[in-house]
Amino acid sequence: MTRVTDARHLIGLSFVLSAYWVPVVMGIAWGVWLGGDPISIGQGIGLSVSQGWLEFPIRTLPLAPLVIGGAGVAALQLLRRAPRPRTEIVADKLAVALAVPYVAILLYAAAFYVYFIIACRLAPRGCSLIL
């Protein structure tokens, strides 16, 4: 029987990958809602995945700790350089490689939001983002 600690590298990679699945799962849900046929589902996925990059981190923000945590542990394991099975090394490298663009997009969105707040505070009459 496989222990959880034995599958640590796979669980970490799963955490990182889960954020990327979110637009796909949302697209499937919308496609099913629009009738459930393959064309509707395909269109739903296409529309969901092609949404703006600013929306992606906002939609998946609650998953960010999982992504960063999974990638962080994987990075630490890679730094140890202890002999390990090849599968574990590949999984950890993949986890880090997939987390880097996600964190970059997250930082881009955070920078945009901080810039907006500062610009609003400095504006003579203030401003607000109407949702």
Add this chain to the structure above:
Amino acid sequence: MRSVLFVGGLSFAIAVVYVVAAGLAPTGQIATGPFANLHGGLPAGLPAYVPQVQGSPGGSSGEGRFEWNAQTPDETAKVLHFYEQNIDGKTWTVTGSGDKTISFYYRAAPGIRGGVVASDSGRSTFITLWMTDLKLPAGYPLDFPSTSRARPMGAPTNVAGVFTARWDVGSVGAPGTFVDDFAQVLADSGWDVTARRTTRETPGLQCRSRSSPLVTCAVTTKYEITKPSTGRVVYDAVGTFVATVRVGQGADR
């Protein structure tokens, strides 16, 4: 191979749980009938008008609604005549037709009301073909029309034969525009508008059926804030114009 399946399955499961828990998926009933499987086209039995001006806006759908817009160099009367002749009577029942609008309902579910609006914009005609599931109860007058801006708010009530429905008519633009548009639709659909209130904040109207003069209607509008602002930098108050529509015998009293 087992590792790939493990990672794929677990990550997908986490995403599914998250999307459901965060409410990122549509929560209403699965689209059926005229709203499902459109793939960019129009619902069955409703043809697109040609010729169109290049760059016409196209279609869009939401929960329980559909709208298609186009622009044509043809005259308003020609557009409406085309739809009078070509709306499939097996799927839709046309209840009214006039100078600017056509009204119809979906035969399989009469609570789904729709119409065609042809607006003359000088050198061209702007066409709006729309339908909305107004969630109307049995017995609601089949010939009482609606407009493209109306979204149902809750289920209509029926007290002694007078139906009262609340419609969200949008957060942008004056409610007077809705009342003006609705007055035109009513006139085109066999209802006489007997009174108009044109006050800026709460415009409304009253009407009477030409075919059954005892059946009348009363429409009032007002702005309602459905969610106050939390007062932070982001002004997130949500409000909308709400139309209260009463129809039935003596509804205008």
